[in-house]
Amino acid sequence: MKIRYLPQDPLVGGVREVTLKGSGGLANERMSVQDQASVARPDADGNFLYELGTPEFQQGNTFVAANRTLDMFEKAVGHKIPWAFQGDLKIHTHYGSGFNAFYLRQDHSLNFFDGVDQKTGKTIHGSESLDVISHETGHAILDGLRPGLMGWFGSGEAPAFHESFGDMTAILTSLQDDLVIERVCQETGGDLRKPNVAARLAEEMSQGINHTYLQSTRPESWVMRDANNDYLYVRPEGLPEKAPPEVLSPEPHSFSRIFTGAFWEMLSGVQERMLAQGQSPQQALRASRDVMASMLGHAVELGPNRLNRFHQMAQAFLKADERYFGGEYKDLLQDVLGSRNLISKAAPEVQAPRDISAAMALVHSSGGDPMPESVWKNDRGETFVRFDAIQEVQLDAHTTTDLAASLTLGIDSEGQVFHSLWEPVTDETVEAARQEVSLLRRREPAGSSDLERGYSAQPTRQGQKLSKLAVAY
Numbered sequence: 001m002k003i004r005y006l007p008q009d010p011l012v013g014g015v016r017e018v019t020l021k022g023s024g025g026l027a028n029e030r031m032s033v034q035d036q037a038s039v040a041r042p043d044a045d046g047n048f049l050y051e052l053g054t055p056e057f058q059q060g061n062t063f064v065a066a067n068r069t070l071d072m073f074e075k076a077v078g079h080k081i082p083w084a085f086q087g088d089l090k091i092h093t094h095y096g097s098g099f100n101a102f103y104l105r106q107d108h109s110l111n112f113f114d115g116v117d118q119k120t121g122k123t124i125h126g127s128e129s130l131d132v133i134s135h136e137t138g139h140a141i142l143d144g145l146r147p148g149l150m151g152w153f154g155s156g157e158a159p160a161f162h163e164s165f166g167d168m169t170a171i172l173t174s175l176q177d178d179l180v181i182e183r184v185c186q187e188t189g190g191d192l193r194k195p196n197v198a199a200r201l202a203e204e205m206s207q208g209i210n211h212t213y214l215q216s217t218r219p220e221s222w223v224m225r226d227a228n229n230d231y232l233y234v235r236p237e238g239l240p241e242k243a244p245p246e247v248l249s250p251e252p253h254s255f256s257r258i259f260t261g262a263f264w265e266m267l268s269g270v271q272e273r274m275l276a277q278g279q280s281p282q283q284a285l286r287a288s289r290d291v292m293a294s295m296l297g298h299a300v301e302l303g304p305n306r307l308n309r310f311h312q313m314a315q316a317f318l319k320a321d322e323r324y325f326g327g328e329y330k331d332l333l334q335d336v337l338g339s340r341n342l343i344s345k346a347a348p349e350v351q352a353p354r355d356i357s358a359a360m361a362l363v364h365s366s367g368g369d370p371m372p373e374s375v376w377k378n379d380r381g382e383t384f385v386r387f388d389a390i391q392e393v394q395l396d397a398h399t400t401t402d403l404a405a406s407l408t409l410g411i412d413s414e415g416q417v418f419h420s421l422w423e424p425v426t427d428e429t430v431e432a433a434r435q436e437v438s439l440l441r442r443r444e445p446a447g448s449s450d451l452e453r454g455y456s457a458q459p460t461r462q463g464q465k466l467s468k469l470a471v472a473y
């Protein structure tokens with residue numbers, strides 16, 4: 001079936017027709033469009049050729065962009081990516097009004113907003129921007145692979161990595177389209193350090209935010225996030241809690257720009273190598289896109305299920321390069337990550353078991369029931385298994401929550417453990433959870449919903465048990 005969609009952002013333009021497998025309308029076994037407005041029906045030929053600006057176009061657009069995003073990562077890691085929940089992902093194309101979008105695990109959903117630009121009077125639809133749709137789909141994909149990154153309190157820099165993952169995903173997905181490749185090559189002449197549409201994110205929504213919330217104080221070309229940046233890693237604790245958009249703050253979207261900046265620089269470095277080998281700018285961009293999609297997907301699989309610091313993910317990129325590229329990009333990765341302060345001088349790693357029986361003993365000893373939480377096998381014959389040993393911990397005299405110790409194992413086609421990562425619950429883990437809960441409670445609006453608070457509370461005999469809402473904007 002043919003569907004009309006936008007390959008990047010409405011401000012970039014270029015409505016395209018793509019052919020998608022399936023004939024079930026805007027639903028397949030992985031995702032379905034659900035809407036307050038009735039969901040678009042195909043024409044007599046089974047196609048969805050709706051005009052830009054209509055709710056039907058927006059429904060088709062979210063479906064195409066979310067599917068392209070999932071397809072790209074499944075190809076990059078070589079296996080079907082599970083969701084962090086049972087059933088399909090619901091795409092709520094018109095969820096409410098504003099300049100936003102979010103993923104909510106508990107609701108199995110992606111949600112997009114429509115906001116009115118106060119200067120132009122134009123309605124800006126999150127569902128028309130591939131940057132926005134792909135970013136939210138990225139949250140769902142990362143949650144499927146590493147649910148611990150948003151499942152527990154006290155997750156350190158994990159929320160910022162989640163935001164960065166969404167942006168890296170949007171960049172890689174937009175670069176799947178030849179029109180975008182062509183546009184970037186025209187803008188940059190092959191020098192990816194120059195401004196371009198792939199690195200600049202959510203152009204139209206940024207314009208609406210500038211006109212509406214920032215009193216048009218920024219230039220017309222201003223965007224919320226640009227991967228082509230120079231931000232260096234510093235500990236978020238040392239940054240001002242509130243800062244203008246250009247200044248780093250601990251707020252996850254703001255802080256995420258450090259990692260996304262490093263990612264764009266790695267992609268640029270790979271592309272420069274391809275150029276030096278005689279490839280055309282278009283070929284080099286396609287090839288570097290594929291290398292970095294694979295590097296990112298594998299790094300997530302080899303990386304932590306809970307993330308305290310960005311350094312752990314930087315380490316995972318080096319591991320991914322070593323295992324899947326034979327160390328081909330080691331120097332490049334070390335240069336970029338090192339110059340961004342993303343490689344920690346002292347990175348003590350918890351001793352992880354080297355074989356399966358030692359691993360099982362470890363999970364048993366932490367009081368957990370070693371049932372695999374997640375298993376997948378990739379097209380190289382490698383199997384990844386994760387076990388979560390969940391324990392209830394005391395936050396204060398009346399409040400408890402669950403935390404999980406995670407063990408991740410990678411087993412090669414010969415049955416040998418080639419990767420193991422053990423993340424126990426420690427005093428620091430519990431303390432970090434306490435701090436996050438007290439921060440959320442300080443900010444809690446009166447009479448707020450679970451979604452506004454970021455957690456739900458169940459009454460217990462001693463008081464209450466809190467569960468973190470797995471949500472990201």
Ligand SMILES: [Zn+2]
Pocket residue numbers: 135136139162163166472473
């Ligand atoms: Zn996000």
